[in-house]
Amino acid sequence: MTDDLHAPGTLLGLYWMLFGIGAVLGGLAAGTLRRLPLWPVTVGIVVAWGVTLLPFGLDAPTPLTIACFTLGGAIYGPFVALSVTLMQTTSPPQHLTAMLAARSAALLTASPLGTALGGPLTTALGPRATLATSGLATVVLGTLACALLLARLRSR
Numbered sequence: 238m239t240d241d242l243h244a245p246g247t248l249l250g251l252y253w254m255l256f257g258i259g260a261v262l263g264g265l266a267a268g269t270l271r272r273l274p275l276w277p278v279t280v281g282i283v284v285a286w287g288v289t290l291l292p293f294g295l296d297a298p299t300p301l302t303i304a305c306f307t308l309g310g311a312i313y314g315p316f317v318a319l320s321v322t323l324m325q326t327t328s329p330p331q332h333l334t335a336m337l338a339a340r341s342a343a344l345l346t347a348s349p350l351g352t353a354l355g356g357p358l359t360t361a362l363g364p365r366a367t368l369a370t371s372g373l374a375t376v377v378l379g380t381l382a383c384a385l386l387l388a389r390l391r392s393r
Contacts, residue, residue: 244299252303256310263314270315275323280382282319285312287375294369 270278289309293302321337328336359367 248299252306255303255307259307259310259312260314263311264318265314267315267318270319271322275319275326276386277383279316279319279323280379280386282312282316283382284376284379286316287372287377287379290368290372290375292369293365293372296365 286309289305289312292305297305321340324336324340325333355367355371358370362370
């Protein structure tokens with residue numbers, strides 16, 4: 238990324254530092270967000286996180302992508318707490334342990350899989366396009382989840 242931006246490695250540190258600050262601040266909002274309907278909030282977080290990555294692919298100026306990544310941290314911050322709360326409140330008690338175990342297994346697999354895919358994609362597309370493609374895929378998946386949620390609600 239630093240080569241792509243023609244900037245020192247400290248810029249990457251700035252991105253991650255501000256993402257972390259945003260995530261801590263966003264995480265503080267989890268208690269308040271928990272009072273809202275959890276499915277829409279959780280899916281909204283997924284879609285909004287994806288949107289914050291899109292400017293990377295649009296050759297947006299570095300200050301704008303830094304702001305987007307910081308905002309992305311704030312948006313993503315409450316996701317883990319809310320998604321676990323959602324599972325705990327919607328799962329039948331007899332299935333909760335299995336569902337939380339499946340979630341952990343999926344998360345343990347996602348990180349190395351993302352790394353394995355991210356390296357070749359970054360080589361092929363470049364860092365900015367890879368981030369934007371990831372953001373677009375996240376928006377599409379979040380939108381699909383939203384459509385499935387709406388269809389389920391309408392069928393009741």
